[in-house]
Amino acid sequence: MHLIGAARPNFMKIGPLFHAIKQNPLLKGVIVHTGQHYDRNMSRGFFEDLGLQQPHINLNIGSGTHAEQTGRTLMSYGELLLKENPRLVVVVGDVNATLACALAAAKLGVPVAHLEAGLRSYDRTMPEEINRLLTDTLADRLWTPSEDADQNLIKEGIDPARIKLVGNIMIDSLEMMRPKIEADRTAKSLGLKPREYAVVTLHRPATVDSGQKLSQMIRILRELSERLELVFPVHPRTKKNLEEFGLWRELGRTTGLKLLEPLSYIPFMNILFNSRLAITDSGGLQEETTYLGIPCLTMRPNTERPITVTRGTNRLCKAEELTGLVHEILENPLKKPDPPKFWDGKTAQRVTADIERMLLK
Structure with a gap:
């Protein structure tokens, strides 16, 4: 399966999931870096911190307008999919590469899973909101970080069978x-x-x-x-x-x-x-x-x-x-609140178990 990353927050979500997948002998994860962030401190340093090897594949997309980044990623990743034909494409977050890679996979009939699905600001002036909306429409599996994200997706008419609450994988990185x-x-x-x-x-x-x-x-x-x-x-x-x-x-x-x-x-x-x-x-x-x-x-x-x-x-x-x-x-010192459900450092384990059920059923 392909794990798609483009920017620092993506890598923090991919890191725990990649490590969890490595522990499962039935699964294999390939990290695809689209190259949206290419400054060392903006990407490579994060791989070192999170104990990740350098990406298996780097598309080297670079900077540009939203249209340029999305278009170049769609073209480049579409070509890669034709060569590799992974069984699952996992996209994370809400950057341009999230949408572009989900779209490329969906058009070629490759199953797509979106990690951190269902988040909504309801502000369509934000490019990230457009990426979230369209990616969730395309994805076959929607892994949500919190219960309000589940409700957002259900309100949009998405089949609840496609939705699974797994928790916040950013907390996995923090605890790891x-x-x-x-x-x-x-x-x-x-x-x-x-x-x-x-x-x-x-x-x-x-x-x-x-x-x-x-x-x-x-x-x-x-x-x-x-x-x-x-x-x-x-x-x-x-x-x-x-x-x-x-x-x-x-x-x-x-x-x-x-x-x-x-x-x-x-x-x-x-x-x-x-x-x-x-x-x-x-x-x-x-x-x-x-x-x-x-x-x-x-x-x-x-x-x-x-x-x-x-x-x-x-x-x-x-x-x-x-x-x-x-x-x-x-x-006025703040009293520490209880974290939301499944913000416990075990999200990657839940996602990996779900991937195994999806691919090996």
Whole structure:
């Protein structure tokens, strides 16, 4: 079977599943990297951290518009399928490669399974939402991370027999790597004191592609850094825009704010484990902070992971609300909630058992 990955969050989902598949002598997994993220810290470092060999196959798609990435991946992966004819294609998450590879497989009659199916923001201005909707329509098997995802799919008319709640595989990666994360010294090497700083990640186009919005965000972060130290691993897209809008030097001169290169999984999680709170526009970080009981402020009007708000530590907020919410968190410690069902580090085992039933029945 093919396990498709394109970007860092994909690799974190593939990692535990690949290891679980390796333990089953009846199954064989082949990692196909489409090459959407090609910077070392954005991909290869994650393979090392997660104990994965380098991808068996790399399509080397690279960057481009959504249409270019999707089109090149569809063509390249379609050619690969004709050569290899796998018994199952497993796609994960919601990047362009997720949809492109699912579409290529479906057109050739190769069964498709979607890991992390059923997530919905109900915001079709987000390219990821389009990828999620179409991939779930194409997939033969839909592995969901939470019960609300099941309900989303059923409302859309998908046969419940195609849906299986397996839990959150991001938690598998976290638990698999916990000993290395806790032994890592990244936070200490940066002089960070436990629970006395916040982690910041920003990369979505809606956050960083507008000069006006990015300038507002930087001004707020600089103000916050006077109250709480901030650690900001800067995504390449964000850095490019900070430089283009003339904000990079200003940010670099800010006392109380540490700018870092993109980090691979273990050092980033070491910083997160020891943080007081997170400020993000990411998807995965909403889940990890919910599991860890760390307050998270998500700079978006909606989320495809609403269970992190209803059952977790996540709050959606606008830029102008950020300062007040940070101060509120600092003054009112949060009680750690119970994680959602099957967020227990055993999702890969459930998925592998289901794959065996599908392929060997």
